[in-house]
Amino acid sequence: MLNHFGRIISNELSLKSSQSAPIILNNQNHKILINSKSKEKNNSSIKKVSSLLNIKSAVELDNRTNAQKSQQDLDAMHQIVDQTDNDLRHALEHASLRREQLDELHFRSEEMLSKNENLVFGITNYRKTQERDLLWRRLRYVAFGTITIGIIILLVILSMISRRSASSSQVIDVRHINDESSNKNNKDITSTMKLIVSRRRRREKAILTELNEFLSSKSEYFLLSDNNL
Incomplete structure:
Protein backbone atom coordinates (compact mmCIF):
# COMPACT_ATOMS: atom_id res chain seq x y z
CA MET A 1 0.00 0.00 0.00
CA ASN A 118 -5.13 -67.37 54.05
CA LEU A 119 -6.06 -66.29 57.57
CA VAL A 120 -9.60 -67.65 57.23
CA PHE A 121 -8.22 -70.89 55.78
CA GLY A 122 -5.74 -71.21 58.66
CA ILE A 123 -8.44 -70.53 61.27
CA THR A 124 -10.75 -73.15 59.75
CA ASN A 125 -7.92 -75.70 59.64
CA TYR A 126 -7.02 -74.93 63.26
CA ARG A 127 -10.64 -75.39 64.33
CA LYS A 128 -10.91 -78.66 62.44
CA THR A 129 -7.66 -79.87 64.00
CA GLN A 130 -8.85 -78.93 67.49
CA GLU A 131 -12.19 -80.64 66.95
CA ARG A 132 -10.47 -83.77 65.64
CA ASP A 133 -8.05 -83.85 68.59
CA LEU A 134 -10.92 -83.38 71.03
CA LEU A 135 -12.83 -86.22 69.39
CA TRP A 136 -9.79 -88.51 69.62
CA ARG A 137 -9.35 -87.61 73.28
CA ARG A 138 -12.96 -88.42 74.00
CA LEU A 139 -12.67 -91.73 72.15
CA ARG A 140 -9.53 -92.60 74.10
CA TYR A 141 -11.17 -91.76 77.39
CA VAL A 142 -14.20 -93.87 76.44
CA ALA A 143 -11.96 -96.77 75.38
CA PHE A 144 -9.94 -96.50 78.59
CA GLY A 145 -13.14 -96.45 80.64
CA THR A 146 -14.63 -99.46 78.86
CA ILE A 147 -11.37 -101.40 79.21
CA THR A 148 -11.21 -100.55 82.91
CA ILE A 149 -14.83 -101.53 83.48
CA GLY A 150 -14.31 -104.79 81.56
CA ILE A 151 -11.23 -105.63 83.61
CA ILE A 152 -13.10 -104.92 86.85
CA ILE A 153 -15.99 -107.14 85.74
CA LEU A 154 -13.51 -109.87 84.78
CA LEU A 155 -11.86 -109.63 88.20
CA VAL A 156 -15.22 -109.87 89.94
CA ILE A 157 -16.14 -112.93 87.88
CA LEU A 158 -12.80 -114.57 88.61
CA SER A 159 -13.14 -113.89 92.33
CA MET A 160 -16.66 -115.35 92.35
CA ILE A 161 -15.47 -118.45 90.51
CA SER A 162 -12.59 -118.91 92.92
CA ARG A 163 -14.90 -118.59 95.91
CA ARG A 164 -17.29 -121.19 94.50
CA SER A 165 -14.47 -123.60 93.81
CA ALA A 166 -13.10 -123.08 97.33
CA SER A 167 -16.51 -123.71 98.93
CA SER A 168 -17.03 -126.88 96.88
CA SER A 169 -13.60 -128.15 97.86
CA GLN A 170 -14.35 -127.44 101.51
CA VAL A 171 -17.56 -129.50 101.28
CA ILE A 172 -15.64 -132.37 99.82
CA ASP A 173 -13.13 -132.06 102.59
CA VAL A 174 -15.85 -132.09 105.24
CA ARG A 175 -17.37 -135.20 103.75
CA HIS A 176 -14.05 -136.97 103.77
CA ILE A 177 -13.26 -135.74 107.26
CA ASN A 178 -16.63 -136.90 108.67
CA ASP A 179 -15.94 -140.36 107.40
CA GLU A 180 -14.53 -142.27 110.39
CA SER A 181 -13.09 -145.05 108.30
CA SER A 182 -10.51 -142.96 106.49
CA ASN A 183 -8.72 -140.65 108.92
CA LYS A 184 -5.38 -141.03 107.24
CA ASN A 185 -6.83 -140.32 103.85
CA ASN A 186 -8.53 -137.25 105.26
CA LYS A 187 -5.21 -135.85 106.37
CA ASP A 188 -3.75 -136.38 102.92
CA ILE A 189 -6.80 -134.84 101.25
CA THR A 190 -6.76 -131.81 103.52
CA SER A 191 -3.10 -131.24 102.81
CA THR A 192 -3.66 -131.54 99.06
CA MET A 193 -6.67 -129.22 99.22
CA LYS A 194 -4.65 -126.65 101.12
CA LEU A 195 -2.02 -126.83 98.44
CA ILE A 196 -4.67 -126.42 95.71
CA VAL A 197 -6.24 -123.43 97.48
CA SER A 198 -2.86 -121.80 98.01
CA ARG A 199 -1.98 -122.30 94.34
CA ARG A 200 -5.29 -120.78 93.24
CA ARG A 201 -4.75 -117.79 95.48
CA ARG A 202 -1.27 -117.35 94.07
CA ARG A 203 -2.67 -117.50 90.55
CA GLU A 204 -5.35 -114.95 91.42
CA LYS A 205 -2.74 -112.66 92.94
CA ALA A 206 -0.55 -113.05 89.86
CA ILE A 207 -3.52 -112.29 87.59
CA LEU A 208 -4.41 -109.24 89.69
CA THR A 209 -0.84 -107.94 89.59
CA GLU A 210 -0.69 -108.43 85.82
CA LEU A 211 -4.00 -106.58 85.40
CA ASN A 212 -2.80 -103.74 87.61
CA GLU A 213 0.41 -103.46 85.61
CA PHE A 214 -1.58 -103.48 82.37
CA LEU A 215 -3.91 -100.76 83.64
CA SER A 216 -1.01 -98.63 84.88
CA SER A 217 0.82 -98.96 81.54
CA LYS A 218 -2.33 -98.04 79.63
CA SER A 219 -2.99 -95.04 81.87
CA GLU A 220 0.60 -93.84 81.40
CA TYR A 221 0.23 -94.25 77.61
CA PHE A 222 -2.95 -92.18 77.54
CA LEU A 223 -1.41 -89.50 79.75
CA LEU A 224 1.66 -89.24 77.51
CA SER A 225 -0.49 -89.03 74.39
CA ASP A 226 -2.59 -86.26 75.98
CA ASN A 227 0.52 -84.32 76.92
CA ASN A 228 1.85 -84.62 73.38
CA LEU A 229 -1.40 -83.21 72.04
Missing part, protein backbone atom coordinates in the same frame (compact mmCIF):
# COMPACT_ATOMS: atom_id res chain seq x y z
CA LEU A 2 2.87 2.38 0.83
CA ASN A 3 4.56 1.65 -2.47
CA HIS A 4 1.30 2.38 -4.25
CA PHE A 5 1.02 5.79 -2.57
CA GLY A 6 4.67 6.52 -3.39
CA ARG A 7 4.07 5.74 -7.04
CA ILE A 8 1.00 7.99 -7.07
CA ILE A 9 2.96 10.87 -5.51
CA SER A 10 5.89 10.50 -7.92
CA ASN A 11 3.55 10.41 -10.92
CA GLU A 12 1.73 13.48 -9.64
CA LEU A 13 4.97 15.39 -9.16
CA SER A 14 6.26 14.47 -12.60
CA LEU A 15 2.94 15.47 -14.11
CA LYS A 16 2.90 18.81 -12.31
CA SER A 17 6.48 19.55 -13.21
CA SER A 18 5.76 18.85 -16.84
CA GLN A 19 2.67 21.01 -16.75
CA SER A 20 4.38 23.83 -14.87
CA ALA A 21 7.25 24.12 -17.30
CA PRO A 22 7.48 27.75 -18.48
CA ILE A 23 6.36 28.55 -22.01
CA ILE A 24 8.38 31.31 -23.62
CA LEU A 25 6.32 33.86 -25.56
CA ASN A 26 7.26 37.14 -27.13
CA ASN A 27 4.42 39.03 -25.45
CA GLN A 28 5.23 40.21 -21.94
CA ASN A 29 1.65 40.12 -20.67
CA HIS A 30 1.17 36.56 -21.75
CA LYS A 31 4.41 35.66 -20.06
CA ILE A 32 3.26 37.07 -16.69
CA LEU A 33 -0.09 35.34 -16.99
CA ILE A 34 1.51 31.99 -17.71
CA ASN A 35 3.89 32.37 -14.77
CA SER A 36 1.02 33.17 -12.37
CA LYS A 37 -0.94 30.21 -13.59
CA SER A 38 2.07 27.96 -13.19
CA LYS A 39 2.53 29.21 -9.61
CA GLU A 40 -1.08 28.44 -8.75
CA LYS A 41 -0.73 25.02 -10.27
CA ASN A 42 2.48 24.43 -8.29
CA ASN A 43 0.77 25.47 -5.05
CA SER A 44 -2.14 23.13 -5.68
CA SER A 45 0.23 20.33 -6.54
CA ILE A 46 2.20 20.98 -3.35
CA LYS A 47 -1.02 20.85 -1.35
CA LYS A 48 -1.96 17.60 -3.01
CA VAL A 49 1.49 16.18 -2.33
CA SER A 50 1.34 17.28 1.31
CA SER A 51 -2.10 15.74 1.65
CA LEU A 52 -0.83 12.55 0.05
CA LEU A 53 2.15 12.58 2.41
CA ASN A 54 -0.18 13.06 5.34
CA ILE A 55 -2.28 10.15 4.11
CA LYS A 56 0.88 8.10 3.66
CA SER A 57 2.10 8.91 7.18
CA ALA A 58 -1.37 8.15 8.57
CA VAL A 59 -1.44 4.86 6.71
CA GLU A 60 2.06 4.03 7.94
CA LEU A 61 1.07 4.90 11.49
CA ASP A 62 -2.09 2.81 11.15
CA ASN A 63 -0.05 -0.04 9.75
CA ARG A 64 2.43 0.24 12.61
CA THR A 65 -0.33 0.28 15.20
CA ASN A 66 -2.01 -2.66 13.47
CA ALA A 67 1.31 -4.51 13.33
CA GLN A 68 1.96 -3.81 17.00
CA LYS A 69 -1.56 -4.88 17.90
CA SER A 70 -1.26 -8.03 15.81
CA GLN A 71 2.13 -8.73 17.40
CA GLN A 72 0.62 -8.23 20.85
CA ASP A 73 -2.27 -10.50 19.93
CA LEU A 74 0.19 -13.06 18.61
CA ASP A 75 2.26 -12.84 21.79
CA ALA A 76 -0.90 -13.23 23.86
CA MET A 77 -1.89 -16.25 21.80
CA HIS A 78 1.61 -17.70 22.27
CA GLN A 79 1.31 -17.14 26.02
CA ILE A 80 -2.10 -18.80 26.04
CA VAL A 81 -0.70 -21.73 24.06
CA ASP A 82 2.29 -22.03 26.41
CA GLN A 83 0.03 -21.83 29.46
CA THR A 84 -2.30 -24.44 27.97
CA ASP A 85 0.69 -26.66 27.20
CA ASN A 86 1.94 -26.33 30.78
CA ASP A 87 -1.53 -27.03 32.14
CA LEU A 88 -1.80 -30.12 29.96
CA ARG A 89 1.61 -31.33 31.12
CA HIS A 90 0.65 -30.83 34.76
CA ALA A 91 -2.66 -32.60 34.12
CA LEU A 92 -0.88 -35.53 32.47
CA GLU A 93 1.62 -35.76 35.34
CA HIS A 94 -1.22 -35.64 37.87
CA ALA A 95 -3.15 -38.28 35.91
CA SER A 96 -0.10 -40.56 35.74
CA LEU A 97 0.49 -40.08 39.47
CA ARG A 98 -3.13 -40.88 40.23
CA ARG A 99 -2.87 -43.94 37.98
CA GLU A 100 0.19 -45.16 39.89
CA GLN A 101 -1.60 -44.56 43.21
CA LEU A 102 -4.65 -46.47 42.00
CA ASP A 103 -2.48 -49.36 40.81
CA GLU A 104 -0.69 -49.46 44.16
CA LEU A 105 -4.01 -49.33 46.01
CA HIS A 106 -5.38 -52.14 43.85
CA PHE A 107 -2.27 -54.23 44.50
CA ARG A 108 -2.51 -53.64 48.25
CA SER A 109 -6.21 -54.51 48.27
CA GLU A 110 -5.51 -57.77 46.42
CA GLU A 111 -2.68 -58.52 48.86
CA MET A 112 -4.97 -57.86 51.83
CA LEU A 113 -7.67 -60.08 50.32
CA SER A 114 -5.18 -62.91 49.82
CA LYS A 115 -3.95 -62.48 53.42
CA ASN A 116 -7.52 -62.55 54.70
CA GLU A 117 -8.26 -65.68 52.69
Whole structure:
Protein backbone atom coordinates (compact mmCIF):
# COMPACT_ATOMS: atom_id res chain seq x y z
CA MET A 1 0.00 0.00 0.00
CA LEU A 2 2.87 2.38 0.83
CA ASN A 3 4.56 1.65 -2.47
CA HIS A 4 1.30 2.38 -4.25
CA PHE A 5 1.02 5.79 -2.57
CA GLY A 6 4.67 6.52 -3.39
CA ARG A 7 4.07 5.74 -7.04
CA ILE A 8 1.00 7.99 -7.07
CA ILE A 9 2.96 10.87 -5.51
CA SER A 10 5.89 10.50 -7.92
CA ASN A 11 3.55 10.41 -10.92
CA GLU A 12 1.73 13.48 -9.64
CA LEU A 13 4.97 15.39 -9.16
CA SER A 14 6.26 14.47 -12.60
CA LEU A 15 2.94 15.47 -14.11
CA LYS A 16 2.90 18.81 -12.31
CA SER A 17 6.48 19.55 -13.21
CA SER A 18 5.76 18.85 -16.84
CA GLN A 19 2.67 21.01 -16.75
CA SER A 20 4.38 23.83 -14.87
CA ALA A 21 7.25 24.12 -17.30
CA PRO A 22 7.48 27.75 -18.48
CA ILE A 23 6.36 28.55 -22.01
CA ILE A 24 8.38 31.31 -23.62
CA LEU A 25 6.32 33.86 -25.56
CA ASN A 26 7.26 37.14 -27.13
CA ASN A 27 4.42 39.03 -25.45
CA GLN A 28 5.23 40.21 -21.94
CA ASN A 29 1.65 40.12 -20.67
CA HIS A 30 1.17 36.56 -21.75
CA LYS A 31 4.41 35.66 -20.06
CA ILE A 32 3.26 37.07 -16.69
CA LEU A 33 -0.09 35.34 -16.99
CA ILE A 34 1.51 31.99 -17.71
CA ASN A 35 3.89 32.37 -14.77
CA SER A 36 1.02 33.17 -12.37
CA LYS A 37 -0.94 30.21 -13.59
CA SER A 38 2.07 27.96 -13.19
CA LYS A 39 2.53 29.21 -9.61
CA GLU A 40 -1.08 28.44 -8.75
CA LYS A 41 -0.73 25.02 -10.27
CA ASN A 42 2.48 24.43 -8.29
CA ASN A 43 0.77 25.47 -5.05
CA SER A 44 -2.14 23.13 -5.68
CA SER A 45 0.23 20.33 -6.54
CA ILE A 46 2.20 20.98 -3.35
CA LYS A 47 -1.02 20.85 -1.35
CA LYS A 48 -1.96 17.60 -3.01
CA VAL A 49 1.49 16.18 -2.33
CA SER A 50 1.34 17.28 1.31
CA SER A 51 -2.10 15.74 1.65
CA LEU A 52 -0.83 12.55 0.05
CA LEU A 53 2.15 12.58 2.41
CA ASN A 54 -0.18 13.06 5.34
CA ILE A 55 -2.28 10.15 4.11
CA LYS A 56 0.88 8.10 3.66
CA SER A 57 2.10 8.91 7.18
CA ALA A 58 -1.37 8.15 8.57
CA VAL A 59 -1.44 4.86 6.71
CA GLU A 60 2.06 4.03 7.94
CA LEU A 61 1.07 4.90 11.49
CA ASP A 62 -2.09 2.81 11.15
CA ASN A 63 -0.05 -0.04 9.75
CA ARG A 64 2.43 0.24 12.61
CA THR A 65 -0.33 0.28 15.20
CA ASN A 66 -2.01 -2.66 13.47
CA ALA A 67 1.31 -4.51 13.33
CA GLN A 68 1.96 -3.81 17.00
CA LYS A 69 -1.56 -4.88 17.90
CA SER A 70 -1.26 -8.03 15.81
CA GLN A 71 2.13 -8.73 17.40
CA GLN A 72 0.62 -8.23 20.85
CA ASP A 73 -2.27 -10.50 19.93
CA LEU A 74 0.19 -13.06 18.61
CA ASP A 75 2.26 -12.84 21.79
CA ALA A 76 -0.90 -13.23 23.86
CA MET A 77 -1.89 -16.25 21.80
CA HIS A 78 1.61 -17.70 22.27
CA GLN A 79 1.31 -17.14 26.02
CA ILE A 80 -2.10 -18.80 26.04
CA VAL A 81 -0.70 -21.73 24.06
CA ASP A 82 2.29 -22.03 26.41
CA GLN A 83 0.03 -21.83 29.46
CA THR A 84 -2.30 -24.44 27.97
CA ASP A 85 0.69 -26.66 27.20
CA ASN A 86 1.94 -26.33 30.78
CA ASP A 87 -1.53 -27.03 32.14
CA LEU A 88 -1.80 -30.12 29.96
CA ARG A 89 1.61 -31.33 31.12
CA HIS A 90 0.65 -30.83 34.76
CA ALA A 91 -2.66 -32.60 34.12
CA LEU A 92 -0.88 -35.53 32.47
CA GLU A 93 1.62 -35.76 35.34
CA HIS A 94 -1.22 -35.64 37.87
CA ALA A 95 -3.15 -38.28 35.91
CA SER A 96 -0.10 -40.56 35.74
CA LEU A 97 0.49 -40.08 39.47
CA ARG A 98 -3.13 -40.88 40.23
CA ARG A 99 -2.87 -43.94 37.98
CA GLU A 100 0.19 -45.16 39.89
CA GLN A 101 -1.60 -44.56 43.21
CA LEU A 102 -4.65 -46.47 42.00
CA ASP A 103 -2.48 -49.36 40.81
CA GLU A 104 -0.69 -49.46 44.16
CA LEU A 105 -4.01 -49.33 46.01
CA HIS A 106 -5.38 -52.14 43.85
CA PHE A 107 -2.27 -54.23 44.50
CA ARG A 108 -2.51 -53.64 48.25
CA SER A 109 -6.21 -54.51 48.27
CA GLU A 110 -5.51 -57.77 46.42
CA GLU A 111 -2.68 -58.52 48.86
CA MET A 112 -4.97 -57.86 51.83
CA LEU A 113 -7.67 -60.08 50.32
CA SER A 114 -5.18 -62.91 49.82
CA LYS A 115 -3.95 -62.48 53.42
CA ASN A 116 -7.52 -62.55 54.70
CA GLU A 117 -8.26 -65.68 52.69
CA ASN A 118 -5.13 -67.37 54.05
CA LEU A 119 -6.06 -66.29 57.57
CA VAL A 120 -9.60 -67.65 57.23
CA PHE A 121 -8.22 -70.89 55.78
CA GLY A 122 -5.74 -71.21 58.66
CA ILE A 123 -8.44 -70.53 61.27
CA THR A 124 -10.75 -73.15 59.75
CA ASN A 125 -7.92 -75.70 59.64
CA TYR A 126 -7.02 -74.93 63.26
CA ARG A 127 -10.64 -75.39 64.33
CA LYS A 128 -10.91 -78.66 62.44
CA THR A 129 -7.66 -79.87 64.00
CA GLN A 130 -8.85 -78.93 67.49
CA GLU A 131 -12.19 -80.64 66.95
CA ARG A 132 -10.47 -83.77 65.64
CA ASP A 133 -8.05 -83.85 68.59
CA LEU A 134 -10.92 -83.38 71.03
CA LEU A 135 -12.83 -86.22 69.39
CA TRP A 136 -9.79 -88.51 69.62
CA ARG A 137 -9.35 -87.61 73.28
CA ARG A 138 -12.96 -88.42 74.00
CA LEU A 139 -12.67 -91.73 72.15
CA ARG A 140 -9.53 -92.60 74.10
CA TYR A 141 -11.17 -91.76 77.39
CA VAL A 142 -14.20 -93.87 76.44
CA ALA A 143 -11.96 -96.77 75.38
CA PHE A 144 -9.94 -96.50 78.59
CA GLY A 145 -13.14 -96.45 80.64
CA THR A 146 -14.63 -99.46 78.86
CA ILE A 147 -11.37 -101.40 79.21
CA THR A 148 -11.21 -100.55 82.91
CA ILE A 149 -14.83 -101.53 83.48
CA GLY A 150 -14.31 -104.79 81.56
CA ILE A 151 -11.23 -105.63 83.61
CA ILE A 152 -13.10 -104.92 86.85
CA ILE A 153 -15.99 -107.14 85.74
CA LEU A 154 -13.51 -109.87 84.78
CA LEU A 155 -11.86 -109.63 88.20
CA VAL A 156 -15.22 -109.87 89.94
CA ILE A 157 -16.14 -112.93 87.88
CA LEU A 158 -12.80 -114.57 88.61
CA SER A 159 -13.14 -113.89 92.33
CA MET A 160 -16.66 -115.35 92.35
CA ILE A 161 -15.47 -118.45 90.51
CA SER A 162 -12.59 -118.91 92.92
CA ARG A 163 -14.90 -118.59 95.91
CA ARG A 164 -17.29 -121.19 94.50
CA SER A 165 -14.47 -123.60 93.81
CA ALA A 166 -13.10 -123.08 97.33
CA SER A 167 -16.51 -123.71 98.93
CA SER A 168 -17.03 -126.88 96.88
CA SER A 169 -13.60 -128.15 97.86
CA GLN A 170 -14.35 -127.44 101.51
CA VAL A 171 -17.56 -129.50 101.28
CA ILE A 172 -15.64 -132.37 99.82
CA ASP A 173 -13.13 -132.06 102.59
CA VAL A 174 -15.85 -132.09 105.24
CA ARG A 175 -17.37 -135.20 103.75
CA HIS A 176 -14.05 -136.97 103.77
CA ILE A 177 -13.26 -135.74 107.26
CA ASN A 178 -16.63 -136.90 108.67
CA ASP A 179 -15.94 -140.36 107.40
CA GLU A 180 -14.53 -142.27 110.39
CA SER A 181 -13.09 -145.05 108.30
CA SER A 182 -10.51 -142.96 106.49
CA ASN A 183 -8.72 -140.65 108.92
CA LYS A 184 -5.38 -141.03 107.24
CA ASN A 185 -6.83 -140.32 103.85
CA ASN A 186 -8.53 -137.25 105.26
CA LYS A 187 -5.21 -135.85 106.37
CA ASP A 188 -3.75 -136.38 102.92
CA ILE A 189 -6.80 -134.84 101.25
CA THR A 190 -6.76 -131.81 103.52
CA SER A 191 -3.10 -131.24 102.81
CA THR A 192 -3.66 -131.54 99.06
CA MET A 193 -6.67 -129.22 99.22
CA LYS A 194 -4.65 -126.65 101.12
CA LEU A 195 -2.02 -126.83 98.44
CA ILE A 196 -4.67 -126.42 95.71
CA VAL A 197 -6.24 -123.43 97.48
CA SER A 198 -2.86 -121.80 98.01
CA ARG A 199 -1.98 -122.30 94.34
CA ARG A 200 -5.29 -120.78 93.24
CA ARG A 201 -4.75 -117.79 95.48
CA ARG A 202 -1.27 -117.35 94.07
CA ARG A 203 -2.67 -117.50 90.55
CA GLU A 204 -5.35 -114.95 91.42
CA LYS A 205 -2.74 -112.66 92.94
CA ALA A 206 -0.55 -113.05 89.86
CA ILE A 207 -3.52 -112.29 87.59
CA LEU A 208 -4.41 -109.24 89.69
CA THR A 209 -0.84 -107.94 89.59
CA GLU A 210 -0.69 -108.43 85.82
CA LEU A 211 -4.00 -106.58 85.40
CA ASN A 212 -2.80 -103.74 87.61
CA GLU A 213 0.41 -103.46 85.61
CA PHE A 214 -1.58 -103.48 82.37
CA LEU A 215 -3.91 -100.76 83.64
CA SER A 216 -1.01 -98.63 84.88
CA SER A 217 0.82 -98.96 81.54
CA LYS A 218 -2.33 -98.04 79.63
CA SER A 219 -2.99 -95.04 81.87
CA GLU A 220 0.60 -93.84 81.40
CA TYR A 221 0.23 -94.25 77.61
CA PHE A 222 -2.95 -92.18 77.54
CA LEU A 223 -1.41 -89.50 79.75
CA LEU A 224 1.66 -89.24 77.51
CA SER A 225 -0.49 -89.03 74.39
CA ASP A 226 -2.59 -86.26 75.98
CA ASN A 227 0.52 -84.32 76.92
CA ASN A 228 1.85 -84.62 73.38
CA LEU A 229 -1.40 -83.21 72.04
